[in-house]
Amino acid sequence: MRILNKIKIPDSLTKILNFIAYNRLFLFALIILSCCLYIIKVLVEVALKESDFTFQSFISDHRVFFLVLIVILLLFVSFQLICPTKCNQTLSFITTNWIVFSVTVLFLGCLYYNIPPLYTLDDARFNHQQEILKRNYIDFHNDLGTKLLNVRQISAATDEFQKVLNVSKLDQKATNGLFECDVFRLIWNKSTDPEILYMQLNELKNKANKDDALPFIYLGDFAFLHESPLDAIPYYKKAMNITHNESAAAAESLGTIYSQENKPDKAIPYYYIATNISKWNMIYRNNLAYEHYDNGDYGTAIYYYNNTKILDPNYLDLYIGLSNSYRLIGDLKNARENQKQQIDSMENNGTKDLSNNNRNFSGRTNSGKVVDLDTYDLKKYYYYYNIALTYYLSDKDHPVEDHVEKADYYVNQANALQLDQNSKLKVKDIVSFDIKRLQEKRSEYRNETNEFKNKYGIK
Numbered sequence: 001m002r003i004l005n006k007i008k009i010p011d012s013l014t015k016i017l018n019f020i021a022y023n024r025l026f027l028f029a030l031i032i033l034s035c036c037l038y039i040i041k042v043l044v045e046v047a048l049k050e051s052d053f054t055f056q057s058f059i060s061d062h063r064v065f066f067l068v069l070i071v072i073l074l075l076f077v078s079f080q081l082i083c084p085t086k087c088n089q090t091l092s093f094i095t096t097n098w099i100v101f102s103v104t105v106l107f108l109g110c111l112y113y114n115i116p117p118l119y120t121l122d123d124a125r126f127n128h129q130q131e132i133l134k135r136n137y138i139d140f141h142n143d144l145g146t147k148l149l150n151v152r153q154i155s156a157a158t159d160e161f162q163k164v165l166n167v168s169k170l171d172q173k174a175t176n177g178l179f180e181c182d183v184f185r186l187i188w189n190k191s192t193d194p195e196i197l198y199m200q201l202n203e204l205k206n207k208a209n210k211d212d213a214l215p216f217i218y219l220g221d222f223a224f225l226h227e228s229p230l231d232a233i234p235y236y237k238k239a240m241n242i243t244h245n246e247s248a249a250a251a252e253s254l255g256t257i258y259s260q261e262n263k264p265d266k267a268i269p270y271y272y273i274a275t276n277i278s279k280w281n282m283i284y285r286n287n288l289a290y291e292h293y294d295n296g297d298y299g300t301a302i303y304y305y306n307n308t309k310i311l312d313p314n315y316l317d318l319y320i321g322l323s324n325s326y327r328l329i330g331d332l333k334n335a336r337e338n339q340k341q342q343i344d345s346m347e348n349n350g351t352k353d354l355s356n357n358n359r360n361f362s363g364r365t366n367s368g369k370v371v372d373l374d375t376y377d378l379k380k381y382y383y384y385y386n387i388a389l390t391y392y393l394s395d396k397d398h399p400v401e402d403h404v405e406k407a408d409y410y411v412n413q414a415n416a417l418q419l420d421q422n423s424k425l426k427v428k429d430i431v432s433f434d435i436k437r438l439q440e441k442r443s444e445y446r447n448e449t450n451e452f453k454n455k456y457g458i459k
Contacts, residue, residue, distance in 0.1 A: 316351065339387035343383060
């Protein structure tokens with residue numbers, strides 16, 4: 001005490017202490033208000049984070065628990081300062097009747113939280129485990145839906161997000177995922193108003209997280225369809241940068257654009273990226289195989305086409321590049337076998353309904369342009385002419401009379417299809433380019449391919 005008495009308190013500190021003493025109630029009120037504002041901030045944070053927001057999820061936040069304790073303590077201190085006598089009487093009442101007070105609080109808690117009075121710890125543990133399982137279920141299907149969406153498996157992604165909404169109707173991630181699925185369908189639906197669609201895409205981009213590449217992929221798809229493929233490149237490259245080259249959809253799209261521009265040195269690396277990320281995607285594998293075929297690397301093309309064929313032997317478009325590759329290396333036996341398998345599968349009515357067989361097939365023409373065969377009958381017309389061309393080529397296993405008869409049969413099958421003249425000419429332009437490539441690679445077929453062109457009206 002003597003030492004404390006000798007300590008001289010500065011006048012400035014004395015003034016501060018006096019100010020606190022005279023304005024203690026005001027300061028306590030200010031602290032309580034600050035705590036309440038922070039509680040509101042936590043409330044908003046929890047509400048934004050939790051899709052199924054409830055008051056229970058709010059108060060379960062540990063920050064709220066400690067803040068409420070602080071507020072109660074400050075209110076008690078304020079009460080003690082204002083009315084010390086009443087405060088003591090209140091404390092005396094609580095300590096005297098603590099059993100009644102505890103039971104009352106317990107009853108009110110059970111009533112508010114809708115908990116039975118005989119609710120056991122086992123019940124609490126079971127419900128807690130149920131909540132954990134539900135959360136894990138939601139996270140699993142949301143993550144799977146997002147991954148499927150990023151490789152353009154829209155139907156499968158929709159199913160995953162719908163599973164989440166079946167158990168949690170207000171889940172924000174699943175709701176956003178379904179919206180993104182719907183936007184994808186609108187992009188590729190040619191009847192959609194481009195202006196409305198572009199506004200939706202920009203709104204999606206503005207609201208997306210900075211590490212979300214999907215809006216840029218969608219903007220690239222929009223530019224690819226409604227502007228030009230070259231205008232889509234910056235969007236796809238932006239998506240690649242955001243994902244650190246881990247976007248299969250963006251990589252595949254860039255490969256497609258460079259393939260159409262006849263730049264295989266740029267297309268092939270992007271196709272490899274896409275297939276390495278999405279190893280079981282038949283479209284990506286088929287595109288990689290086609291690019292090797294189009295670049296003259298027929299051995300590698302055959303390898304990747306056969307890999308694709310293992311995944312789905314009913315995927316019809318793969319047989320075009322596969323059989324053409326065999327034909328270009330002089331293996332007519334394997335070329336015919338694969339084309340016959342394609343025709344047999346095509347004439348099976350169930351194959352037509354497969355989603356992969358309803359995609360466009362793109363073929364190159366003598367002018368260098370890429371032509372889309374966008375209907376199933378157009379592709380059938382090409383399949384028939386392609387196998388007819390292979391049968392028209394003679395080898396030791398097929399005499400001339402046999403292969404000409406087979407060629408006539410398949411050309412007649414093609415001509416039986418109800419197609420207009422312009423559509424037929426479009427397919428014949430692709431066949432003409434196939435013949436030109438075959439003549440350049442294998443001169444022994446030059447006479448027979450010229451006969452084929454003259455006989456069946458191919459320029």
